[in-house]
Amino acid sequence: MSTIPLTSRETVRRRLLDVLRWEGPMARVEIGQHLGMSPATISDLTASFLDEGVLVAEESSDPVPGLIRGRPKVRLFFADTLGSVIGVWTGFNRIELRLVDSAGHNRASRHIERPLRNLGADELMDVLAETITAFARDTGASDVKAIGLACQGYVDTRDGIVAWSPVLGARDLPLASGLSQRLGMPVLIENDASAMAFAIAQRDPALRSGRTACLMVGDGVGMGFLINGELYRGARFGGSEFGHVRLRRGGPQCRCGGRGCIEAFLADYALHRDAQLIDHRPAPTVLMPGEDAMDAIVAQARAGDTALLNLFREAGEVLGDAVGILIQTLEPDHIVICGPGTRAIDLLRPSFEAALESQTIPELRALATIHVVESSMDLLTEGVVMQALRELDLDLARVKAA
Structure with a gap:
């Protein structure tokens, strides 16, 4: 991929493609509304893309806001033959x-x-x-x-x-x-x-406005942070290792080599490890559990297993502490809790909300909207x-x- 800077016209062309990539097929008037450009400019740009075979036009029966009644409703979308x-x-x-x-x-x-x-x-x-x-x-x-x-x-x-x-x-x-x-x-x-985080923001336009922190819980605990839909990059162009923030010195073992990290309480391997060590359950045989193993633990807890309910209660408290840290350090507009770990959100929610309420400055808590996106690894x-x-x-x- 070329590293040569784009010209001013190419930058505008890139912006148009970005709109279609984020929003999906659109009519010319909708593209103009998103980009704040005149109909003549949009017509010129889209005509070039149609001639080049980058875009394809297709009449649609769906109403398009802003179109004159009686004119054909034509949407533009990417050709599927570009590779x-x-x-x-x-x-x-x-x-x-x-x-x-x-x-x-x-x-x-x-x-x-x-x-x-x-x-x-x-x-x-x-x-x-x-x-x-x-x-x-x-x-x-x-x-x-x-x-x-x-x-x-x-x-x-x-x-x-x-x-x-x-x-x-x-x-x-x-x-x-x-x-x-x-x-x-x-x-x-x-x-x-x-x-x-990038995929979730693609699906929900509201999350592409302002600052969005996506806390992914599953095999591990990670965070993606977006500013106006674009991923935040650190000094080495990496993201956040939020899951390895230490909450409790001397806490449970984490895969990073430390103890007491957020991940060591919340990740699937941590919950699976602790569940197998409770009461008469057999000793751990695998480091990373499969989905079936995690579903079984969740089902047992929902059936009233007191020890497992306490395990998820503590995990919910840690999740609340973690989200409180996010609110008070990054002041995001949106916090998304996502990943396979949301399978047990009903078990985590009571202690999560109590911990968040007790550990967060109310005025800051009120600024952030919290979303739970039940998501799979497909994202x-x-x-x-x-x-x-x-x-x-x-x-x-x-x-x-x-």
Whole structure:
């Protein structure tokens, strides 16, 4: 992907593509309203994209605000023949893949159980490249233009390096360049919580206004932070490692090597570990539980198991403390609690709300709207797919030579 700066016209073209990428098919008048541009300017820009085959026009029976009655209602959308992208998520010995065409339509997906934790850097990248190549071949995707990969841990998105991940053995892993060399195409990488935040914001326009903190609870605990719909980047172009903020010195063991981190109370592995140590339950046999194992623990708690109810009560208190920290340090407009861990939100909610009420300055608490988005891991690949498509749009925005 080119690093040459866009011209002023190309910047406007990029803005138009961004609107369609975020909002979906729209009429010209709607595009003009979003961008604050005149009908003549929008007509000129869209005519160029239609001539280039980037956009496709189609009459719609849906009413479009602002159109003159009796005129055909024409919406513009991305052509689906501009090349596809593959989104990948690497979890604990798991790989999720998704194939999406240039119009954003899902074409295929795949779940693979594959040991990854003990692989060296080169072997890991070989396995990922082979898995992606096989997925593209099996789905008949001969036009893949880019790969987006979401990974747990601290991810330097600028240099394409996974500095540390609890699910991968190698440190300072040059994942983007290594996979790009093996696959022969651009590869962008992202922290998985940031990827989920990006996908959630794509689905809800309200979350693309102001500051939004998405607290993802599941295999681990992570946070994606958005400012007006764009991901916040730190000094190394990474995101937040909020799950590894220490709440209680000497608390339970965390995967990062510390004790008492937020994640060590809330993540699936922490709840599963503690549940298996209660009463007569067998000792832990696996580090990372599957969805079936977590569903069983939740079901037992809902059935009235006192020990498990206390376990979720404490987890809810930690969640309340964590959200209180977010409110009082970042002052976000929106806080989203998301990820597979929301499966037990009914068990967490009473102690969560009590802890949040007692630990947060009321005036600050009133400023933030809290949303619970019951979400699956599909949002992880959706987030990096969206980012990969936007990177391809950067090239589509460039004015083609006559």
